[in-house]
Amino acid sequence: MRLLMILLLLSCIFKSGICSTxxxxxxxxxxxxxxxxxxxxxxxxxxxxxxxxxxxxxxxxxxxxxxxxxxxxxxxxxxxxxxxxxxxxxxxxxxxxxxxxxxxxxxxxxxxxxxxxxxxxxxxxxxxxxxxxFVAPDVSVLSSDSAISDFVEAAGSFFPIYIGFGLNETVISNLAVKYKKRAWFSVAKDFSDDVMVLYDFDKVPALVALHPSYKQQSIFYGPFEDEFLGDFIKQNLLPLVVPLNHETLKLLKDEERKIVLTITADENEDQSQNLIKVLKAAASANRDLVFGYVGVKQWEDFADKFGVDGKTKLPKMIVWNGDEEYFSVIGIESLDKEDQGSQISQFLEGYREGRTERKTVKGPSFMGFINSLIGIRTVYIIVFIVAVLMLIQSIGKDDEPLRVGRRDEVDHAESSEAESSQYGPEKKED
The missing domain is CATH 3.40.30.10 (Glutaredoxin)
Incomplete structure (x- = not known):
């Protein structure tokens, strides 16, 4: 019996490490x-x-x-x-x-x-x-109309969804692995004509990109080589026009394309909604750029970075590099109410021809911005720490200036605290 107990103990150790663990x-x-x-x-x-x-x-x-x-x-x-x-x-x-x-x-x-x-x-x-x-297959294989419907429902609205109709999973498997953290991927092996009508494609093979939360979709008929397929997938990771907020801004972190940013007074007004429709048409024809918009009413601190104040004529358009620089097109900074489609075309033409003025993103009120993002308690802590450091510096022998922090550290703090008013990504405190 004793020998049996020893053997059982050794078996436990070899199979699972330590039994208690x-x-x-x-x-x-x-x-x-x-x-x-x-x-x-x-x-x-x-x-x-x-x-x-x-x-x-x-x-x-x-x-x-x-x-x-x-x-x-x-x-x-x-x-x-x-x-x-x-x-x-x-x-x-x-x-x-x-x-x-x-x-x-x-x-x-x-x-x-x-x-x-x-x-x-x-x-x-x-x-x-x-x-x-994160635990889903890289590429889900769907074999019926109901399987397609169940897959789309289960995927939800946080990620774009790619469905390859009449495609072999090996065609998109490499890209599915590459973008696994940013999108759902599937191939439909068997489907009816009703599905073709529902997803608005008329031949196969076809790759359909869906953005459920924005009610948008795009269709790609090939060629299905990696270069062209990869461009389509990457360009459709974002909706045609991105509403910029704390949740969506992080999606642009690794974006290499410039961002055509339109700043309105209130993005929910009818005039702004009509403008967004025009921007979608421009975005569809200019896939080498990202199009986004933000309302001053929705995110005043962000709009302030681009020099928008009470005197600014809105809507205002700029091209932003996603970091510290943006470009205004000389003569077409703001849009009139009439014929906005032509004005947007002129804006894009002026940008591509280099008729621009380079500017630096403006820093908002430090205390106001930090207070809005991380709460007053943390502000008091920061102020107290800074005050103590300044006092130590004033009585110390070294004359080395106090270093508050690098820009990338500030960016990290901003993105980390940006979700204080909602459940969205990077909501942190203190």
């Missing part, structure tokens, strides 16, 4: 509480684990916690389970520092031990729908 972590639908002693073991025990780095005093963290509790059992029940865990980053500071946590809450998704920062929604139902993308 295997028992410690179970996919039971509960949120795991991690610390420095068990964090690495947890990450290595699960293929997919979403970790919430939180602080007990953080308001956003307190509101997020019940959402994670609600999502955890649903994610644990997936065919490829996703475990949710949390770390008190305010207590385990070295662990937080190791994983580049500089604000709360910070969510990181670990996939086979490799982490990416989670920028998706924070409401339980939406969070589940968003995370399903």
């Amino acid at each position: 295997a028992d410690q972590f179970k996919v039971d639908g509960k949120v795991l509480e991690l610390d420095e002693s068990n964090f690495d073991s947890a990450i290595s025990s699960f293929d997919y684990i979403l970790v919430d780095f939180y602080a007990p005093w953080c308001g956003h963290c307190k509101r997020l916690s019940p959402q994670l509790d609600e999502a955890a059992p649903v994610l644990a029940g997936l065919k490829e389970p996703i475990v949710i865990a949390k770390v008190n980053a305010d207590k385990y500071t070295s662990l937080a520092s190791k994983h580049d946590v500089d604000a709360y809450p910070t969510l990181k998704l670990f996939m086979h031990g490799i982490s990416i920062e989670y920028f998706g929604p924070r409401k339980a139902e939406l969070l589940v729908q968003y995370l399903k993308k």
Whole structure:
């Protein structure tokens, strides 16, 4: 009997590592509480684990916690389970520092031990729908009309959806892997004429790109070589005209194309909506550019970066490089109410011919912008720290100037705190 027990113990060790470690972590639908002693073991025990780095005093963290509790059992029940865990980053500071946590809450998704920062929604139902993308097949094979319908419904509205009708999955598999984190990919092997009418294509093979949340779709009939196919997929990762807000701005982070930005007084007004329709037509014919719009009423701080104030004639058009520079077209900075299509054409022609004036993005009020993004408590902390540093500097012997931070650090702080007013990506506090 003793020999049998020893053999069982050795078997447990060789199969699962240490038995206590295997028992410690179970996919039971509960949120795991991690610390420095068990964090690495947890990450290595699960293929997919979403970790919430939180602080007990953080308001956003307190509101997020019940959402994670609600999502955890649903994610644990997936065919490829996703475990949710949390770390008190305010207590385990070295662990937080190791994983580049500089604000709360910070969510990181670990996939086979490799982490990416989670920028998706924070409401339980939406969070589940968003995370399903990461455990889905690279390319789903659909064999009936109902399978196509179920796939589109399950995909939701956060990512664009690509359906290849009459295509072999190998045609898009490489690109599906490349853009797995940004879109759903599928091929339909069997479908009816009704589906062709529904998705508005009249021959096969065809690749249909859908943007459910924007009610937009595009169709590609080839050629299906990587270069042309890749261009179509990349260009359709964004809708024709992007409404710029905290949630969509992150999508432009790695965008190489320039952004034709239209600034209106209120993007919800009828005049603005009519203008957006004209912009869609221009965007469809100028795929080498990204078209976007923002309303001053919706995001005044962002519009202020481009010199928009109470005296600015709106709508205003500029071409932005996505960073610190933008270009105005000489003579066509603003649009009149009449014949806006012709004015937009003239604007694009002037830009392409180089009749532009280069300008630098304006910095908004530091206190006002920071206060709006991260909350007054953090502002007080920042002010206090800066004041202490200035006092130390004034009484020290060194004359080296105080360094507040680099532009990329400020950008990171802005993007990290940008979601304070909604559940969207990068909502952090403190």
